[in-house]
Amino acid sequence: MADDFRRRPRRRGSALEDAILDAVVDILQECGYGELTFEAVAQRAGAGKASIYRRWTTRVELAHAAAHRILGVEAGPPDTGSLRGDLKAWIRLTADLLTGPVGQALRGAATEVLGHIASDTGRPTTLSRGWYASQIDVILERARQRGEDVVEPTDLVRSTPGTLLRFHFLAHGAPISDAVIDSIVDEVAIPLLVRSPACRHGPPTT
Incomplete structure (x- = not known):
């Protein structure tokens, strides 16, 4: 049975954004850009798609945000x-x-x-x-x-x-x-x- 994110503790603000961007990075690393969808990110992050769309409206924006996060930390x-x-x-x-x-x-x-x-x-x-x-x-x-x-x-x-x-x-x-x-x-x-x-x-x- 698929994990139901609604049963998990509710996250807000930076904690939720961190979980979403972590999910984006994992999908890019493991599957590539072609598999980067809002559905996949929501499932992996344990978040609702609406909470993602409120922050990023396209998967290009999602990819940008994840890349900037990595660059800011590592390079x-x-x-x-x-x-x-x-x-x-x-x-x-x-x-x-x-x-x-x-x-x-x-x-x-x-x-x-x-x-x-x-x-x-x-x-x-x-x-x-x-x-x-x-x-x-x-x-x-x-x-x-x-x-x-x-x-x-x-x-x-x-x-x-x-x-x-x-x-x-x-x-x-x-x-x-x-x-x-x-x-x-x-x-x-x-x-x-x-x-x-x-x-x-x-x-x-x-």
Whole structure:
């Protein structure tokens, strides 16, 4: 006989949200995005579907919430003592997370959103863009405190390393090699984030 969640102690607020997001992560890990339904989440979380719909109206939003929860807990930028080392360590850590529920959420949500765009039935969303940019801010602030000459990046520059990592994952899957990470850091991130010698002294005079 299936477990009847109505017989369990009633949960509210953060306790209920934790149970729901734990269920989402478990389903993504064990079954993949294709099996992520409100019915499955409600059954595993021991919650009513109405309580889930009040918080998240689509499974894309559910996947986003679960991914942000994992990223917020597990993927703070390491402090290695240098900008290049911090970037490599952080991108490696994030790339490894893409082999699990975060990757399932990213791939599934991207596929669903692209389908909505093609049929003009939905509005595109981007998984974790703001989180990636915020991690770059932490890494750059550490670099400034060490005396490294880094730029004040635009929003586009802040989001570029994370965008490249996500694009590579969506196009090629996981695992992501160290060579790819080195390319993102050395060919893109460092040139964008480190102030060039010419810029340190202002534009040339005539």
